[in-house]
Each structure stands twice: as structure tokens, then as C-alpha cells.
Amino acid sequence: MADVPVILLNTGAEFPQVGLGTWPLTDAEAADAVVAAAEAGYRHIDTATKYGNEAGVAEGIRRTGIDRAEFFVTTKLDGTFQGADRAIGGLEAALDRMRLDYVDLLLMHWPLPQRGLFVSTWHTFEKLHSDGRARAIGVSNFKPAHLEVLLKEASIVPAVNQIQISPVIPRDDHVAYDAQHGIVTSSYSPLGGPGGAVTKDPVVQEIAAELGRTPGQVVLRWHVQRGLVPIPKTTNPQRMAENLGVFGWELSEAHMADLAKLARPGAGVDSDREGH
Numbered sequence: 001m002a003d004v005p006v007i008l009l010n011t012g013a014e015f016p017q018v019g020l021g022t023w024p025l026t027d028a029e030a031a032d033a034v035v036a037a038a039e040a041g042y043r044h045i046d047t048a049t050k051y052g053n054e055a056g057v058a059e060g061i062r063r064t065g066i067d068r069a070e071f072f073v074t075t076k077l078d079g080t081f082q083g084a085d086r087a088i089g090g091l092e093a094a095l096d097r098m099r100l101d102y103v104d105l106l107l108m109h110w111p112l113p114q115r116g117l118f119v120s121t122w123h124t125f126e127k128l129h130s131d132g133r134a135r136a137i138g139v140s141n142f143k144p145a146h147l148e149v150l151l152k153e154a155s156i157v158p159a160v161n162q163i164q165i166s167p168v169i170p171r172d173d174h175v176a177y178d179a180q181h182g183i184v185t186s187s188y189s190p191l192g193g194p195g196g197a198v199t200k201d202p203v204v205q206e207i208a209a210e211l212g213r214t215p216g217q218v219v220l221r222w223h224v225q226r227g228l229v230p231i232p233k234t235t236n237p238q239r240m241a242e243n244l245g246v247f248g249w250e251l252s253e254a255h256m257a258d259l260a261k262l263a264r265p266g267a268g269v270d271s272d273r274e275g276h
Contacts, residue, residue: 003247004016004017004018004041004043004044004244004247005017005247007184007227009105009136009159009160009184010157010159010182011136011159013072013104013105013135013136013159015044015072015105015229016042016043016044016072017229017230017247018220018229018230018231018243018244018246019042019044019045019046019072019074019186019229019230019231020033020037020042020045020233020234020240021188021231021232021233022045022047022051022053022056022233023048023051023053024051025051025053025056025233026052026053026056027052027053027055027056027059028056029053029056029235030047030056030057031056031057031059031060031063032060032235033234033235034056034057034060034061034064035060035063035064036235036237036240038064038066039064040237040241041244042240042244043070043071044071044074044229044231045057045060045061045071045072045073045074046074046188046231047073047075047076048075048076048078048107049075049076049077049078049081049090049093049094050076050078050109054075054094054098055097055098057073058073058098058099058100061073062099068100071104072105073098073100073105074103074104074105074107074160075094075103075105075106075107076107076109076140076162077090077091077094077106078110079110079112079115082108082112082120083117083120083121084120084121084123084124085124085127086121086124087106087108087121088124088127088128091103091106091128091134092133101133102133102134103133103134103135104136105135105136105137105138105160106125106128106129106133106136106137107137107139107140107160107162108122108125108139108140108142109140109141110140111139111141111142111143113146118139118146118149118150119149119153119154122137122139122150122154123153123155125137125156126154126155126156129156136159136160137156137158137159138159138160138161138162138183139160139161140161140163140188141163141164142161142163143174144173144177147161147177147178147181147183151181157182158183159183159184160183160184160186160229161174161178161184161185161186162185162186162231163185163186163187163188164187164188164189165185165187165188165189165190166189166190166191166192166193166219167192167201167204167219167222167260167262167263168197168198168263168267169263169267175226175227175228179227184229185228185229186228186230186231187228187229187230187231188231190219190223190228190230190231191216191219191220191232196215196219198219198262199214199216199218199219200215201215203259203261203262204218204219204259204262207251207255207259213245216232216239216242216243217242217245217246218251218255218259219259220232220243220246221249221250221251222251222256222259224246225251225256
């Protein structure tokens with residue numbers, strides 16, 4: 001079983017540096033994936049109310065027979081739950097679906113700045129953190145401009161900002177801003193989206209062949225060396241194990257420089273709108 005390093009959040013909680021993504025799995029698929037992932041060594045599982053698989057994720061955790069306290073469970077509340085106190089009912093419903101007393105991390109799924117509600121929503125998240133139902137709170141798809149507004153009003157600094165990142169979409173400015181404010185950046189679609197598009201790039205494949213690693217391991221190692229927490233999604237047990245095999249070795253400065261050349265300005269989701 002893999003030994004996954006952790007990054008300390010601003011709450012002091014230990015955040016395993018690779019997690020299992022679950023979008024767009026069904027409840028049944030998510031439960032099976034969590035069981036297989038736990039056997040490989042995963043303890044960090046990422047879901048969201050909008051994914052429709054929170055119950056399956058939690059069922060998978062129960063089926064492992066491993067104490068729930070050993071898992072780091074993240075869920076997210078989407079735009080339905082923006083506005084003063086609406087997130088309270090949102091998290092209560094999620095916890096009921098999961099039959100859990102708390103989540104380790106609760107994220108605001110999208111800022112939706114045109115609504116002007118993410119600050120009031122954050123104040124509700126702060127309440128949920130204070131009462132212990134969300135051990136840590138954070139955001140997803142927030143740009144530095146959104147965080148700048150939030151931090152002026154916040155009593156609690158977000159522990160995590162989960163955003164779309166890959167070598168094609170490095171978002172250096174987002175990562176730097178988060179780091180300056182003690183926010184851990186977590187990467188969704190870390191392999192470049194469906195089919196792991198980035199892993200098919202000749203540069204990635206050449207580095208993988210040179211190091212005797214898989215292309216996916218090269219890309220995930222790129223995330224880890226940047227201090228990010230990638231959340232790759234797979235239901236394949238072999239791939240799950242490979243995705244945890246990114247520790248104990250390094251990409252050289254030359255490798256990192258070659259991967260930096262894959263960046264495509266303007267690529268990626270527009271986080272001002274709600275997506276998955």
C-alpha cells in the first residue's frame with residue numbers, strides 16, 4: 001500500500017497530497033472506486049453534491065472496514081446553496097445522504113460573481129466550520145480577484161482552493177496568490193481532462209520513457225513538485241496504484257522547464273460560470 005505524504009492545512013489538518021476524484025461516477029461506481037482506491041492506499045476522497053454520488057462515496061468508505069476518521073472526505077456545495085444560511089441545509093442534506101457527522105473539507109463549488117452572493121455564503125461556511133460539521137472550509141474555481149473580495153470580509157481564510165490545473169493550464173498566478181495567503185491549491189482534471197489528454201503529449205511521453213515512469217505519473221509528479229494536491233479520477237485499480245507512485249523521485253529542472261512549454265494561454269474553464 002502506498003504511503004501518501006500530507007500537506008498541513010491552515011486548520012492544522014493533514015491533507016493527503018493525492019486524492020481520488022469521483023466526477024462523473026454514479027453512486028454504485030463511486031462506491032466500488034472508493035473500495036479499490038482504499039486498497040491501493042488512498043485516504044483522500046473528493047465528491048460534490050452536484051456529482052450525485054455522495055452517498056456512494058460514503059458507502060464505499062463503510063465497505064472498506066477502515067475507520068472513517070482515517071479518511072479525508074471533501075464535498076462541495078454548488079450555486080443552489082449560495083446566499084445567507086442556505087449552505088446550512090445543503091450540508092445537512094449532504095451529511096444525511098452520506099450518513100456522516102462531518103466532512104473534512106467543505107468547498108464552495110463556484111464563485112458565481114454575477115450573483116454577488118459568495119461572501120454571504122462564506123459567512124455561512126464559517127458557521128458550519130465553527131459548529132464542527134465542516135472540519136475545514138474552502139473554495140473551488142476561485143480566481144485571485146474573487147479571493148481578494150472574499151478575504152476582505154472573511155474571518156477564516158479558505159484552507160483550499162480547488163481549480164483546474166494541468167501542464168497545459170498551469171495557472172501560475174492563481175497558485176502564487178493562494179500560496180501567499182496560506183491557501184493550499186488542489187488540482188482537478190490534473191491529467192488534462194477526459195482520457196488524460198496531457199499524458200498523450202510527446203514531451204510527456206518522452207520524459208516518461210527516460211525515467212521509466214508512466215506518462216500519468218510524470219504529470220502528477222509535476223503537480224506534486226509544485227506543492228499542489230492533484231485529484232485524478234479513475235476506476236481502474238492498476239491506474240489508481242500508478243497514480244500514487246509519484247513520491248520518492250523527482251523531475252529535473254530541465255523536465256519541469258520542458259513541461260512548462262506545454263502551457264496554452266486562455267485554455268481551461270471560465271470559472272465565472274457554473275460547470276461540473
